[in-house]
Amino acid sequence: MRVLKGHGTGNDFVLVPDLDGALELTPELVRALCARHTGIGADGVLRVVRAAKDPDGARYAADAEFFMDYRNADGSLAEMCGNGVRVFMAYLQRACVVDHDAAVATRGGIVRVQTGADGVITVDMGQPRVLADRPVVTAAPLPPTPGARVELPNPHVVVEVGEPADLAALELSDPPLVEPARPGGQNVEFVVRTGPRQLLMRVHERGVGETQSCGTGICAAVVAAATAEGSERDDTVWQVQVPGGSCSVTWRADGTVLLSGPAVIVAELDLDDSWLEAALAAAGSA
Numbered sequence: 001m002r003v004l005k006g007h008g009t010g011n012d013f014v015l016v017p018d019l020d021g022a023l024e025l026t027p028e029l030v031r032a033l034c035a036r037h038t039g040i041g042a043d044g045v046l047r048v049v050r051a052a053k054d055p056d057g058a059r060y061a062a063d064a065e066f067f068m069d070y071r072n073a074d075g076s077l078a079e080m081c082g083n084g085v086r087v088f089m090a091y092l093q094r095a096c097v098v099d100h101d102a103a104v105a106t107r108g109g110i111v112r113v114q115t116g117a118d119g120v121i122t123v124d125m126g127q128p129r130v131l132a133d134r135p136v137v138t139a140a141p142l143p144p145t146p147g148a149r150v151e152l153p154n155p156h157v158v159v160e161v162g163e164p165a166d167l168a169a170l171e172l173s174d175p176p177l178v179e180p181a182r183p184g185g186q187n188v189e190f191v192v193r194t195g196p197r198q199l200l201m202r203v204h205e206r207g208v209g210e211t212q213s214c215g216t217g218i219c220a221a222v223v224a225a226a227t228a229e230g231s232e233r234d235d236t237v238w239q240v241q242v243p244g245g246s247c248s249v250t251w252r253a254d255g256t257v258l259l260s261g262p263a264v265i266v267a268e269l270d271l272d273d274s275w276l277e278a279a280l281a282a283a284g285s286a
């Protein structure tokens with residue numbers, strides 16, 4: 001089995017090319033690949049398959065050739081992955097199956113992805129949904145604080161905290177408590193404003209834990225911050241710094257959100273059967 005390792009601002013993935021949809025990607029196999037000590041180690045898996053060859057992708061096949069089958073490290077499915085889709089695009093270009101512009105199908109719909117001359121990849125993430133309720137988030141030592149619920153289409157709750165030191169002090173090894181919790185969970189972003197249209201962010205991802213970056217979360221953070229200050233859809237560029245790097249975001253006048261950032265392919269690996277068996281056993285017993 002041949003796989004690749006890649007990352008976008010430190011949000012890392014195992015890419016599994018399976019263009020004809022022959023592989024059975026079980027939750028156990030996802031956990032085995034993502035295991036940090038016994039597997040390759042990643043926040044998630046990106047299975048690369050022709051849309052027509054996947055049951056979830058087939059409905060998009062007329063408009064998008066490839067389907068990004070994204071799985072969180074715990075084996076769960078998610079609608080979209082903003083960093084992952086840039087890495088997915090980097091893979092498609094490396095495999096010479098697309099040029100610099102592609103439509104990619106995801107469980108959350110089709111997204112348009114473009115690579116600039118500088119190698120920066122921009123994704124049209126579509127229209128965010130800002131929900132009216134204000135769930136209360138608790139993560140030590142932060143007191144219970146109301147956050148903004150934003151869907152892109154993944155579920156996010158964005159909480160503003162005071163200073164960079166408050167952000168650094170947050171204990172995120174366990175999932176933050178969100179009340180009321182959304183069935184199925186949510187991603188939680190903690191942000192500090194460091195200047196006009198500049199945010200510093202940490203994130204706890206549903207199905208993963210704290211990660212170095214989350215692309216849909218970065219967009220959700222900008223949408224929440226712009227909404228709070230009344231500068232929605234003003235076409236300006238926001239910069240969001242995360243532990244793994246930085247991305248820029250534009251909430252356009254037509255309501256769609258653009259996410260731009262890097263994507264890196266780190267390695268291409270052949271997994272041998274004995275490793276796969278051992279990794280599966282380790283993931284099963286973890």
Ligand SMILES: N[C@@H](CCC[C@H](N)C(=O)O)C(=O)O
Nearest residue numbers: 078081082083154214215216
């Ligand atoms: N890291 C991703 C989001 C991955 C899915 C997320 N954990 C979820 O379950 O919604 C990104 O870059 O957007």
